[in-house]
Amino acid sequence: MENYQHILFPYAYNILGTAEDAKDAIQDVLYKYVAGGKDNVADPKNYLIRSVINQSITIKNKRKKLQLGDMWLPEPVDTEEADTNIKLNEIVSYSLLILLEQLNAKERAVFILKEAFAYSHEEIAETLSITVEGSRKLLSRAKQKIDQAHTPAAAPKKENTTPDLLEKFMHAIRSRDTKTLESVLTEDIAFYADGGSTYKVFKKTCTGIPEVADTLIFVFHKYDSGYTVKAGEINHQPALLFYDGDQLKICQVFGIDPETNRIFQISNVLDPEKLKAIGSRLA
DSSP states (O other), X not given: OHHHHHHHHHHHHHHHSOHHHHHHHHHHHHHHHHHTOGGGOSOHHHHHHHHHHHHHHHHHHHHHHHHTTSOOOOOOOBOTTXXXXXXXXXXXXXXXXXXXXXXXXXXXXXXXXXXTTOOOHHHHHHHHTOOHXXXXXXXXXXXXXXXXXXXXXXXXXXXXXXXXXXXXXXXXHHTTOHHHHHHTEEEEEEEEEEOTTTOOOSOSEEESHHHHHHHHHHHIIIIITTSEEEEEEETTEEEEEEEETTEEEEEEEEEEETTTTEEEEXXXXXXXXXXXXXXXXXX
16 A cells, blocks of 8 residues: 555645645545455556546645635645655646646646646546546646746756856845845746745745845845755755754745746745655755
8 A cells, every 4th residue: 555655646746736635635545445345446556546636636626715815835845856766756846836726626637647647638538537528628728827827947956057046046145135136036036935824924925026036135134044044856946945953944946947047936835734744854
């Protein structure tokens, strides 16, 4: 069963956007599978994948109703060991997860199965109990919604350029060098912060170079200057992790435009519940 959990996790997480909900979906499916006569299942792996995908769609539909009107960021996943853990390669990028929040649960599932797992439309139709034409229409709608966001794809982590860029970024913030900080941001830079239900944040969203630069410098010197900052990789994107001693306080994930090597998106996860899974691993 433990091996199945590793196989199933990317499917559930990519649809739900949180590791905890993904684990709940997998646990529910495995419990029903064991309790409900697993000996009658001819292909356990495909049966469990199909069941987890549909359970994740159900959970996503219920949770979406509770999220409207608030800033919500996906739960970050540490992908530093993606080279040695093949299943981590199936976790989609953080910037894409944010874009996928614009889709309904079924559109998201079709997009994930097609783009992340290379399913055919025939396989998607069988998995979701829809027609092949229905699968094509859902994928077309999903891509149209994503394209309308006009957000560039995040550049993969580059060992040679990313550390230099983030070092320049942090040095500018520490020294209150607004001009240098603005030089590493795109014109349409977007800043997001999610503190969850209990953690108050200074600003949940802001866009544009002047406002984002001012926010970054103010927040760091007002709240974060005493933290230890470490580099990491979250959902295949570069990240900075802010620690108070051994406790992870902030996970800051960067979307970097591959054409300009400038930052187009900064996602700040401060919700303690979303930081539990990666805190001990990256400490």
